[in-house]
Amino acid sequence: MTPAKKAKLHLNRGNALDRLKMMIRIRRFEEKCAELYTQEKIRGFLHLYVGEEAIATGVMPALNTDDAVVATYREHGHALARGLPMNAVMAEMYGKHEGCSRGRGGSMHLFHEPTRFYGGNAIVGGGLPIAVGLALADKMLGHQRVTACFFGEGAAAEGEFHESLNLAALWKLPVLFICENNLYAMGTALARSESETDIHTKAASYKLPSESIDGMNVVNVEAAARRAVAAIRADQGPYFLEYRTYRFRAHSMFDAQLYRGADETKEWEAKGPIVRFRDWAVTAGLIHAADVEAIEQEVSGEIAKAVAFAEAGTWEPVRELTRDVIAGGKL
Amino acid sequence: MTELSYRDAVRQALIDALNADERVFLMGEDVGSYGGCYAVSKGLLEEFGPERIRDTPLSESGFTGAGIGAALGGLRPIVEIMTVNFSLLALDQIMNNAATIRHMSGGQFNVPLVIRMATGAGRQLAAQHSHSLEGWYAHIPGIKVLAPATIDDAYGMLGAALADPDPVLIFENVMLYNRAGTRSDTTVDITSAAVRRAGKDITLITYGGSLWKTLEAAEVLASEGIDAEVIDLRVLRPLDDATILGSVANTRRAVIIDEGWRSGSLAAEISARIMESVFWELDAPVGRVCTAEVPIPYPKHLEDAALPQVPGIVAAAKATFGTTK
Known part of the structure; x- marks a missing residue:
């Protein structure tokens, strides 16, 4: 598809079903992960994206297969939306050898070379400079590619956020910065940690075109992403999108959520991306109730297969512990 | 056999690397217009242009991380962090990204990045500009750490580091830049004492x-x-x-x-x-x-x-x- 064609969003029955299915895939996958966590099949940190699915779902279709993605430790949704096989992602959640990172990374470090998925970065803000570098390489090598970099609003407090925005704007690099503003950096509310809570205005101060968008509406998300990617591909330099969203679940499985009330969460859940898009699409006659049921069944089957795949997976032999520390495997 | 300074040896190594491989570029604070804090890259901007002799803002973490990304993206970056003292501002990128990505990604990605920096005391620069932290870096699995002391190593280690598929840190002692000597034609390894x-x-x-x-x-x-x-x-x-x-x-x-x-x-x-x-x-x-x-x-x-x-x-x-x- 040409960039111009891709820039426009044509919402028809086919892609309405695709978007709804992707959001449901991510939601149900993570619900299964939470369940598997209580069974101790998945260990370590588990950061769920529940509530924020519209963003990864809406942004990925704006990208080409040879574009790059840099994500955070809350990246299951990005990985699935980018096209990583669910089996490999689930096996990675288990730490199995068949996982997308050979089981070494786990939930926070999903990597996938075939889709140019560069993690899975678990230091807040740490992925932004890498995205700048990937885009710098593309520019210097003459590749017409975009690097999409996802991060939360907490990253705006890190120096790397400011350094990276400045570098990308200064060097006119093809980076799409995507801030997923879910209002809490772990337990610290945005208003308690930033003097300027309109994150996209920070980007504007580095002369990046920037927008703030309702991140709970997958149609708006995708339209903005296509607009931004088209501008980047037209060699206009980096672009910054702030999506306003909300995390329905705890920060991680260790979070007692003392910092917010249940009422607030309920309020956001009522305008959640899946119910909202589903109800709208049904009302608009794009899809039918039976479609939703069919999607749920299909997704349920896919998840069951992924769990079976992960269960049947193997553990990397201990003798391979030091493999790939550096080339050749020796320390 | 050619008589030259340690500084000249590093500069010649940079020139030869830039000429040998168009994927190689130098990035760092004052490497271009200023000619390098220690004059190592003097004249290179004129010879290779601002794309490949790339001055950066004072954003150590930002441009070191950009070096990692550029290496992942197919280039062979040489990041110059002016001195080891400032590398502390880039430590997150070096330790959490450069050193981990190959292993953490299950071998899918590698970071062929060279980071050069000056190290050491002896110039009366006081407490914040006199560190020798190469031993700290040598603690980290996933990177290689070099300390050229001779003219041959000052020249030869850079090319060997660029040929390495993993991150290599090169520590150049500030007291050696003016040291003169001869350069032989022997190639050097980055494996042995x-x-x-x-x-x-x-x-x-x-x-x-x-x-x-x-x-x-x-x-x-x-x-x-x-x-x-x-x-x-x-x-x-x-x-x-x-x-x-x-x-x-x-x-x-x-x-x-x-x-x-x-x-x-x-x-x-x-x-x-x-x-x-x-x-x-x-x-x-x-x-x-x-x-x-x-x-x-x-x-x-x-x-x-x-x-x-x-x-x-x-x-x-x-x-x-x-x-x-």
Whole structure:
């Protein structure tokens, strides 16, 4: 598809079903992960994206297969939306050898070379400079590619956020910065940690075109992403999108959520991306109730297969512990 | 054989690397218009242009991370962090990304990145500009750490580092830039330590700026009848155990000279390896000459007193002989 064609969003029955299915895939996958966590099949940190699915779902279709993605430790949704096989992602959640990172990374470090998925970065803000570098390489090598970099609003407090925005704007690099503003950096509310809570205005101060968008509406998300990617591909330099969203679940499985009330969460859940898009699409006659049921069944089957795949997976032999520390495997 | 300075050797290595591979570029603070804080890249901007001799803002974490990304994206970046002191602002990128990505991604991605930086004290730059933290970096699996002390290494290690598929850090001691010498045509490896002076009575193990002080100390010792072998580590990670342990097994005595602070130092690591492997060959406890555990002071007499010096090395070497010599 040409960039111009891709820039426009044509919402028809086919892609309405695709978007709804992707959001449901991510939601149900993570619900299964939470369940598997209580069974101790998945260990370590588990950061769920529940509530924020519209963003990864809406942004990925704006990208080409040879574009790059840099994500955070809350990246299951990005990985699935980018096209990583669910089996490999689930096996990675288990730490199995068949996982997308050979089981070494786990939930926070999903990597996938075939889709140019560069993690899975678990230091807040740490992925932004890498995205700048990937885009710098593309520019210097003459590749017409975009690097999409996802991060939360907490990253705006890190120096790397400011350094990276400045570098990308200064060097006119093809980076799409995507801030997923879910209002809490772990337990610290945005208003308690930033003097300027309109994150996209920070980007504007580095002369990046920037927008703030309702991140709970997958149609708006995708339209903005296509607009931004088209501008980047037209060699206009980096672009910054702030999506306003909300995390329905705890920060991680260790979070007692003392910092917010249940009422607030309920309020956001009522305008959640899946119910909202589903109800709208049904009302608009794009899809039918039976479609939703069919999607749920299909997704349920896919998840069951992924769990079976992960269960049947193997553990990397201990003798391979030091493999790939550096080339050749020796320390 | 060509007579040149250590600075010129690094510059020539940069020029040759830039000419040999169009994926190579240099990025860092003041590498372009200024010509490099230590004048290493003087004239390169004019020769190679601003794309490949890329001045950066004072954003150590940002441009070091960009170097990692550029390496992942198919380039062969050389990131110059002006001095090791500022590398602390890039430590997250070096440790959490450059060093981990190959292993953490299950071998899918590698980071062929070279990071050069100046290190060391001796120019009366006081506490914040006199660190020797290469030993810290040598703690990290996933990277290689080089400390060129000679003209051949100053030239040759850069090309070898660029050919390596993993991140390589090169520490250039500030006191060596003006040091002149000749360059041979031999290629150098980045895997082995070098015996810079053969001897049979004691092994003096060192690297970087301390090599020349140690060689001087070895001459003093020779005049007093002690024949010291001097090992230049060259590669601080991974350490060349075979050369170190082989020499110590032969001489039965060892002193390690390290410009890092003593506690938790590279000298401590080497000492431990000697104990572990050739303890029964030793005739004396392993000695160490390290930097005094103080922030490096500004006045020359105090700075000199804080750093390893020739008399201290000679004394430490003699101490391993007890009262017999």
